[in-house]
Amino acid sequence: MSRIAPLSGFPEWLPAERVVEQQVLDTVRRVFELHGFASIETRAVEPLEQMLRKGEIDKEVYVLRRLHAESDEADAGLGLHFDLTVPFARYVLQNAGHLEFPFRRYQIQKVWRGERPQEGRFREFTQADIDVIGRDTLAFHHEVEVALVMAEVFRALPCPPAVILVNNRKLAEGFFLGAGATDAAAALRAIDKLDKIGPEKVAALLESDAGLTAEGAQKCLALAGIRSADVSFVAQVRALGVEHELLTEGLDELAAVIAAASARMPGAVVADLKIARGLDYYTGTVYETQLVGYESFGSVCSGGRYDSLASDGRTTYPGVGISLGVSRLLSVLIGRGLVTASRSVPTAVLVAVSDDDARGTSEDVAAALRARGISTEVAPSAAKFGKQIRHADRRGIPFVWFVSDDGTHSVKDIRSGDQVDADPTSWTPPAEDLVPVVALAQNEESTS
Incomplete structure (x- = not known):
């Protein structure tokens, strides 16, 4: 038999590594269920027209097609889902008559993205999501709840301490508009690249793509540098001298999240105003998560509030969710030797x-x-x-x-x-x- 060439981006764990994965999944499932989240599973494919409206993801979607398919076949417009939130929104619309709202679900499944494989980034990987979704309205306290549930997951896992970083899309968009941006979405996408390309290139993007002046771009970079474990970030933002109604709304919401989370679990949730999230469906609070001591690895858990992702034209189902990148977390735990398994088989x-x-x-x-x-x-x-x-x-x-x-x-x-x-x-x-x-x-x- 000829030598089998490795296929990058599709993780296959050895037995001892699989033991680690199974314990992570068991812990995640146990904590989710302790908080009353019900398990669901959705199909692996979704209509491309639905997925491609959700942000800068079109180059990463895998298209579903038979080897000898005709161009007009019914599955020509299908792709493998790139996250679990878009399928969940569709699931809610299709099953709304059978669900009790607010609906609390968790979902642990494979997802697929055509990314360039590297440490922590795969083309096939496992995510573990929780979401709370309402009918027409969703209480704000759920934005605190999902963050604290995930913080509890991290505290139960055999991993370094984790900090959930929180921002608010209204705060960011309002600030960008108040600073003179003509395209707030472009400014969000530029700030989202800050850790990858650095402040100079981001400033250039803010001017060329978002319509900001050099002074406005620098104010946006100053905003992205604000981080606080308490509500002191509000005064720091105000000190930058930018005013906008949407900014005020976002500041109030983020301050409420940080105050409530700090009272329940001090230090677990921190305001970080450079967090943007690249997907367009987020409308309020957004989350990313770093492992302490491994910040350069990037986020292992993310999510946010979405108000209009699920709507049938008559009823809207706003939601908030947070997703743990299980395979991404395992890549740092296993790849860097941070955890050990007592044995590679269940046999005692x-x-x-x-x-x-x-x-x-x-x-x-x-x-x-x-x-x-x-x-x-x-x-x-x-x-x-x-x-x-x-x-x-x-x-x-x-x-x-x-x-x-x-x-x-x-x-x-x-x-x-x-x-x-x-x-x-x-x-x-x-x-x-x-x-x-x-x-x-x-x-x-x-x-x-």
Whole structure:
């Protein structure tokens, strides 16, 4: 067989890495459900006309097409979804009569984007979203809630501390307009590139694309430099001397988010006025999230308020959501050695086989252990016990079970060498050995 060429941008984790991914997903799911979010799953494809209206994403959408498709086939206008918010909005419109509003959902699925693969950026990846969506109106407090739920997720995960950075699109757009921009959306897109291309190039874009003067562009850059864990950012913005009705509305909303979040979970949510988000459907609060000590890696979690993404012409369904880039987070946790898994398999016990005729007895032991929730394998062959122990060691299985000729049982901890008598109907491994454990690496714990 010829050598298989790697295909970049489509992550495939090794077993130990998959253990990390599974624990992350289990933790995310548990926290979401503790807060009353219901699970849904949507189809992988959406109409292109819907997806391409949502911002600077048209070059990244994968189109769905059969190899020998005719140009007029029905699926010619379909593409793989690039996020989970657009499909969710469509789902709400189609199922509104069966949903109770405000509707709280979480969704954990694959998404696809035709990006240039690099660390943390994939062409196929997993996202975990929560959204609250209302009918005609949605209470403002949900914009605080979704941020705090995600902050709780990060605190429950084996990862460095995370800070959720928050801005408000009304604040940003109002400031840009008050500073003289002729195209606030272009100014938003320029500021969104600040970390990638630097202030000089952003200033040039603000002048050429957004119609700002050099002085106005500098005020916009000064706005983007404001960051605060309390409401002191309001005075800093006012000191820049820009006035606009939309700016005032956005300042009031962002101040309310920061004040409420600080009261509940101090330090978890911080105002950062350079956060823009490139998708056009956001209308209010927007979020991005950085891992402390790994800020250069960029955001691992983002989202925001959207007021008109879902509408049937008669009823509008405003919502707010936040999305964890699971694959992106894993790429930094695994790629930089920040976490370790205690073993790469779920198996806690390997039942040894003394000879082929005794395999049935070993299978009975395994069945008894499994009946009590203990993951168990039976040795693949009746090799010498030393070889069976080495097989368990290579797989990371901590315990080996033996059945003696006289029918007595014993279990050996192959890490310490301790061996004790045991009964398959009552013996249980220590809690820390029952399932694989994922934890921060020791060097990361010392710096957290």
